[in-house]
Amino acid sequence: MNFMNTPVADAGAINELLARYGVKFGIYKNGTFKEQLFPFDAIPRVITAKDFSAMEKGLVQRVDALNLFLQDIYADDKIIKDGVIPEDFVYISKGYLAPCEGIKPPKGIYSHISGIDLVQAKDGEWYILEDNLRIPSGASYPLIARELCRMASPYTFENSHIVDNRNYAALLRGVMDYVNCGGINVILTPGRYNAAYFEHSYFAEKTGSVLVQNTDLFVEDNILYMKDYQGGKTRVGAVYRRISDEYLDPMTFLPESLIGVPHIMDAYRAGNVAIINAPGNGVADDKGIYYFVPKMIKYYLGEEPVLKNAPTYLPFYEEDRKYVLDNLETLVVKDVSEAGGYGVVFGRDMTKEQLADWRKLITEQSRRFIAQEVIDFIDLPITDNGDTVMRKADLRAFVLSGDKTRVWASGLTRFSRVADSFVVNSSQGGGFKDTWVLSQD
Amino acid sequence: MGAITRLNINNLFWLGRYVERVFTTLNSFFKYADRFIEGGQAAYEKYLADINVPDIYKSSEVFFDRYVFDLNDENSIISNLDRALGNGIVLRDEIKTPSLSYLQLAMDRFKACKGTTKIRYDMLPVRDAIYAFWGSVDNNMTNLEALRIIHLGKSVERLDLYLRLGYPIEDIFVQLDNLLKHVYRRFDTISSIINLDNLEALKNAASSRADLKALCAELLDNVDNLVEVNFVEAVAV
Numbered sequence: 174m175n176f177m178n179t180p181v182a183d184a185g186a187i188n189e190l191l192a193r194y195g196v197k198f199g200i201y202k203n204g205t206f207k208e209q210l211f212p213f214d215a216i217p218r219v220i221t222a223k224d225f226s227a228m229e230k231g232l233v234q235r236v237d238a239l240n241l242f243l244q245d246i247y248a249d250d251k252i253i254k255d256g257v258i259p260e261d262f263v264y265i266s267k268g269y270l271a272p273c274e275g276i277k278p279p280k281g282i283y284s285h286i287s288g289i290d291l292v293q294a295k296d297g298e299w300y301i302l303e304d305n306l307r308i309p310s311g312a313s314y315p316l317i318a319r320e321l322c323r324m325a326s327p328y329t330f331e332n333s334h335i336v337d338n339r340n341y342a343a344l345l346r347g348v349m350d351y352v353n354c355g356g357i358n359v360i361l362t363p364g365r366y367n368a369a370y371f372e373h374s375y376f377a378e379k380t381g382s383v384l385v386q387n388t389d390l391f392v393e394d395n396i397l398y399m400k401d402y403q404g405g406k407t408r409v410g411a412v413y414r415r416i417s418d419e420y421l422d423p424m425t426f427l428p429e430s431l432i433g434v435p436h437i438m439d440a441y442r443a444g445n446v447a448i449i450n451a452p453g454n455g456v457a458d459d460k461g462i463y464y465f466v467p468k469m470i471k472y473y474l475g476e477e478p479v480l481k482n483a484p485t486y487l488p489f490y491e492e493d494r495k496y497v498l499d500n501l502e503t504l505v506v507k508d509v510s511e512a513g514g515y516g517v518v519f520g521r522d523m524t525k526e527q528l529a530d531w532r533k534l535i536t537e538q539s540r541r542f543i544a545q546e547v548i549d550f551i552d553l554p555i556t557d558n559g560d561t562v563m564r565k566a567d568l569r570a571f572v573l574s575g576d577k578t579r580v581w582a583s584g585l586t587r588f589s590r591v592a593d594s595f596v597v598n599s600s601q602g603g604g605f606k607d608t609w610v611l612s613q614d
Numbered sequence: 615m616g617a618i619t620r621l622n623i624n625n626l627f628w629l630g631r632y633v634e635r636v637f638t639t640l641n642s643f644f645k646y647a648d649r650f651i652e653g654g655q656a657a658y659e660k661y662l663a664d665i666n667v668p669d670i671y672k673s674s675e676v677f678f679d680r681y682v683f684d685l686n687d688e689n690s691i692i693s694n695l696d697r698a699l700g701n702g703i704v705l706r707d708e709i710k711t712p713s714l715s716y717l718q719l720a721m722d723r724f725k726a727c728k729g730t731t732k733i734r735y736d737m738l739p740v741r742d743a744i745y746a747f748w749g750s751v752d753n754n755m756t757n758l759e760a761l762r763i764i765h766l767g768k769s770v771e772r773l774d775l776y777l778r779l780g781y782p783i784e785d786i787f788v789q790l791d792n793l794l795k796h797v798y799r800r801f802d803t804i805s806s807i808i809n810l811d812n813l814e815a816l817k818n819a820a821s822s823r824a825d826l827k828a829l830c831a832e833l834l835d836n837v838d839n840l841v842e843v844n845f846v847e848a849v850a851v
Contacts, residue, residue: 192718192722193715193718193719193722194711194714194715194718195703195706195711195714195715195718357617365703365704370703374703374704374706374707375706375711377706377707378706378707378710378711382707383617383619383707384619384706384707385619386619386621388620388621389619389620389621399617399619400619400620401617401618401619401620402618402619402620402622402623405617407617
C-alpha cells in the first residue's frame with residue numbers, strides 16, 4: 174500500500190478535534206500573546222522499518238555519546254585534554270555553565286529527553302541537522318494527533334502495520350521514575366503564557382506528575398518540596414523543568430529571574446533531586462559543538478557514526494573560513510546562539526551588498542557562526558486548500574535516556590507551508606504531520 | 615489523594631463557579647427569550663438588576679446580543695464561559711483532557727450560535743457540553759479533594775444565583791442542602807465558624823422567602839470568608 178499520499182481522514186475532522194482538545198501553541202506577536210492551532214496535515218510521513226532500525230541505532234549512539242561528553246566536560250575534560258575538541262568551543266559556549274562543574278546528576282544522566290532534528294536527502298540518506306538537549310519540545314503534538322487520527326479514521330490503522338506511538342508518556346514516566354531521588358515527580362512550567370503550555374499540562378496529566386510553577390516549590394535543608402494550599406509540604410524527587418537554565422535558580426544563575434526556584438541547584442548538587450534535563454546541557458547542543466559530535470562518537474564509543482551530520486564548516490578554523498567566504502552564495506549560515514529557526518540565513522537569498530556584509534561579520538565574529546551545505550532534502554506531500562502540494566519537511570526524533578536509551582517510534586514531522594521555504598518551525602508558521610514508523614516493510 | 619498546589623486551589627473553586635454561572639444564567643436567559651417570542655418587551659432590566667449587572671444595553675435587542683455573545687462585555691454569558699475555559703486550561707492535569715474538551719466544545723458551539731433566530735434550540739449543544747463536562751469531571755478526576763472544591767464552587771454559585779433570580783423556595787432548599795453537604799465535606803473546622811445546629815434549626819424554621827434569603831446570605835458570607843482565608847490568602851502568601 175502506498176501511504177505517501179493517503180490522508181488519514183479529511184484534515185478538517187482532525188483539525189476540529191485538535192481544536193476541541195486544545196492542541197495549541199502560544200506565540201508572541203507585537204508584544205501580545207496569542208494561542209493558535211498548530212496546523213495539522215493529514216497525509217502522514219512514513220518511515221520504513223528498515224530505515225527506522227538504522228535511524229534508531231544512530232540516534233542511540235549519538236545521544237549516548239552526547240551524554241558521555243557532558244559527563245566528561247563537567248568532570249575530567251578528557252576529550253579536551255586529548256585534543257579532540259578545542260577548549261575554545263567548550264568554555265566560551267553560552268551553554269557551558271561553570272556552576273555545573275563537578276555535579277554528578279542522578280544515575281549519571283544529563284540528557285534524559287533529546288530532540289534530534291533530521292532531514293532526509295533526496296538520495297534517501299538521513300542527516301542530523303541539530304541536537305536539542307535542553308528542553309526539546311513537540312512530542313505532545315504527534316502523540317495526541319495519533320490518538321485523534323485513530324478516533325477519526327480507525328480503519329486506516331487496521332492493517333497498516335504502524336507502530337503504536339502512544340507509549341510516549343509511559344516512556345517519559347519511566348525516565349522520571351528511574352532518576353527520581355525520592356518523592357513525587359513534578360513538571361515545572363513558567364506558566365500559562367508559555368508557548369508550549371499545552372505540552373506541559375498534557376504531559377503532567379499523562380505522566381501523573383503535578384504541574385507546578387516556581388512559587389509552588391521551595392528548598393529546605395537541600396531538599397526540594399512542593400507546598401500545598403493547606404501549608405503542607407511534599408518532597409519532590411524529580412523535576413521535569415520546562416524553563417531555561419539561566420532562569421532556573423536565581424541564587425545560581427540570573428538573579429533577576431522571577432520564574433526560578435531559589436536554591437534548587439543546591440538540592441540538585443546534593444543529589445537530592447533530579448533535574449530533567451540537567452542544567453548545562455547547552456554546551457553539547459551548541460551549533461558549534463555539533464561539528465564535533467561524530468568525533469565524540471569515535472572517541473567515547475570507538476564506533477563509526479551511523480548517522481551523518483550535514484556537511485558543516487567552522488569559520489573559526491582558517492581553512493573552513495576561507496571556504497565559507499568563497500562559497501557563501503551556496504551555503505546556509507547559522508548563528509550558534511539562536512534557536513527556533515531564527516538566526517538562519519541562506520547565501521542564495523542575499524544581495525551582493527548583503528553577502529559583503531555577511532563576509533565581514535563572519536570574519537569578525539568567526540566563533541559565532543557555522544556554515545552548512547544546503548541539503549536538498551525531500552519534499553513531502555501536504556494538502557493545501559484541497560490540492561496536494563510538495564513542501565520541505567524535517568523530523569524531530571525523541572530519544573529518552575533512563576535505564577537504557579530508547580528512541581520513540583514516531584517523532585514530530587514539521588513542514589513549511591510556504592513553497593520552497595526551508596523554515597519549518599511552528600513559531601514561523603510551519604505545520605506538522607503524524608509520523609508513522611512501520612513495524613514491517 | 616494528590617497534593618493540590620496553592621495556585622490551583624483558586625482555579626478549582628472558580629472553575630466550578632464560572633461553569634455554573636454560565637449554565638444557570640443561560641437557562642435563565644432562555645426563559646427571558648421565551649417570553650420575547652410574542653413580541654412583548656420582556657423586562658430585561660429587572661433580570662439585570664437581580665443578578666447585579668449594570669444596564670449598559672438600553673434596548674432588548676442590544677441586550678439579547680451583547681449579554682449573550684459579546685466577549686468584550688465582562689458580564690456576558692460568553693465571557694463567563696471564557697473565564698471557565700481559562701481556569702480549565704490551567705487545570706488540565708487535574709480535570710483531565712476530556713473534561714477540558716467539553717468546555718472547549720461548549721465555547722465553539724456557543725460562538726457558532728451568534729446571530730441565531732432560534733437560540734434555545736441552537737444552544738442545546740452548549741448545555742449538553744456543560745452536562746458532559748460535569749459528568750467527565752466526576753468520572754475522570756482522580757484527586758477527590760480537587761473535585762470537591764470544584765463542586766463547592768458550583769454549589770456556592772448556584773445557591774447565590776437561585777436566590778438572586780427568584781427561584782422557588784423548594785429549589786433553594788435543595789441547593790442549600792447541597793451546599794451544606796459540600797461545606798461539611800470540605801471544611802473540618804466549619805462548626806467553629808458557623809453554628810450549623812443553629813443554621814439547621816433556622817432552615818427548618820424559615821417560613822418566608824425573606825427568612826430564607828437572610829439565612830442563605832449568612833451562609834454564603836461565611837463560605838466566602840472561608841474561601842478567602844483558605845484559598846485566596848493561601849495563594850497570596
